[in-house]
Amino acid sequence: xxxxxxxxxxxxxxxxxxxxxxxxxxxxxxxxxxxxxxxxxxxxxxxxxxxxxxxxxxxxxxxxxxxxxxxxxxxxxxxxxxxxxxxxxxxxxxxxxxxxxxxxxxxxxxxxxxxxxxxxxxxxxxxxxxxxxxxxxxxxxxxxxxxxxxxxxxxxxxxxxxxxxxxxxxxxxxxxxxxxxxxxxxxxxxxxxxxxxxxxxxxxxxxxxxxxxx
Numbered sequence: 001x002x003x004x005x006x007x008x009x010x011x012x013x014x015x016x017x018x019x020x021x022x023x024x025x026x027x028x029x030x031x032x033x034x035x036x037x038x039x040x041x042x043x044x045x046x047x048x049x050x051x052x053x054x055x056x057x058x059x060x061x062x063x064x065x066x067x068x069x070x071x072x073x074x075x076x077x078x079x080x081x082x083x084x085x086x087x088x089x090x091x092x093x094x095x096x097x098x099x100x101x102x103x104x105x106x107x108x109x110x111x112x113x114x115x116x117x118x119x120x121x122x123x124x125x126x127x128x129x130x131x132x133x134x135x136x137x138x139x140x141x142x143x144x145x146x147x148x149x150x151x152x153x154x155x156x157x158x159x160x161x162x163x164x165x166x167x168x169x170x171x172x173x174x175x176x177x178x179x180x181x182x183x184x185x186x187x188x189x190x191x192x193x194x195x196x197x198x199x200x201x202x203x204x205x206x207x208x209x210x211x212x213x214x
Contacts, residue, residue: 006141006152007173014046023082024134026167027052029124031140032067033074034191037183038176039139039169044080047135051075054089054123056096057116058196064091070190077187087127095119096197108200109147116197117146118154125158125166137167142176145195 017024026047030036036051043049053071058064068088075084099119103112121138128136137155141148148170155166171177184191194204 004149004152006148006168006170009168010170013167017046023048025132026050026135026137027087027124027128027131027133028167029054029120029136029138029140030071031055031120031138031196032192033070033187033189034180034184035139035142036071037074037078037187037189038180039142039171040078040080040084041179041183042171042176044078044082044084048082050085050087050133052087052089052124052127054092054120055196056092056094056119059093059198059201061091061093063192063196064093066190067192067196074187074189089123089127100197100199104199106199108195108203109145112199113195114147114150114154117151118158121151121154121158125155125162125164128164129162133164135165135167137169139171141169142171142180144172144177148172 159166
């Protein structure tokens with residue numbers, strides 16, 4: 001099966017809109033300020049963006065609030081051509097916990113993560129449909145630790161389900177992840193050391209403990 005170049009698909013979408021002199025609306029799910037930074041740098045001049053912070057996977061609640069506060073802080077300091085809006089959402093931790101039942105021991109990046117991608121993307125697609133956005137998308141593909149192909153496959157499935165255009169992407173391409181690190185330093189952003197959920201936190205702590213012992 002031929003591998004899809006999702007970065008190229010994004011470039012083609014942007015060019016098509018520019019050729020038609022359009023600046024479409026985009027509901028962009030973000031997981032944290034550092035990941036959103038390079039993504040917004042790439043997109044902000046091409047879309048009217050509303051950042052959608054929906055992350056019921058993040059644990060504990062204090063960590064969730066800390067990351068949300070940092071996201072809002074970055075949006076206030078980042079000044080692109082097109083103003084960026086922010087849409088908050090209920091925490092809904094119980095939805096992640098219900099989704100993760102039976103998958104607690106899955107390795108990071110496996111089946112539990114795929115279901116988590118869908119949980120967050122489906123909420124984004126639904127809100128995009130209800131509020132008549134032209135596109136919905138996510139910053140998740142900027143991370144080298146996330147499965148960009150799976151995220152885009154889920155996005156395409158939800159595009160068909162909710163009849164809202166999905167913004168295909170592989171934001172880590174063209175040094176996207178590297179730019180996010182540089183921008184984190186430039187804007188003095190808090191960078192967490194685990195993905196977000198309690199299971200990724202436990203795996204990270206176990207890894208660090210083993211490293212120290214060796």
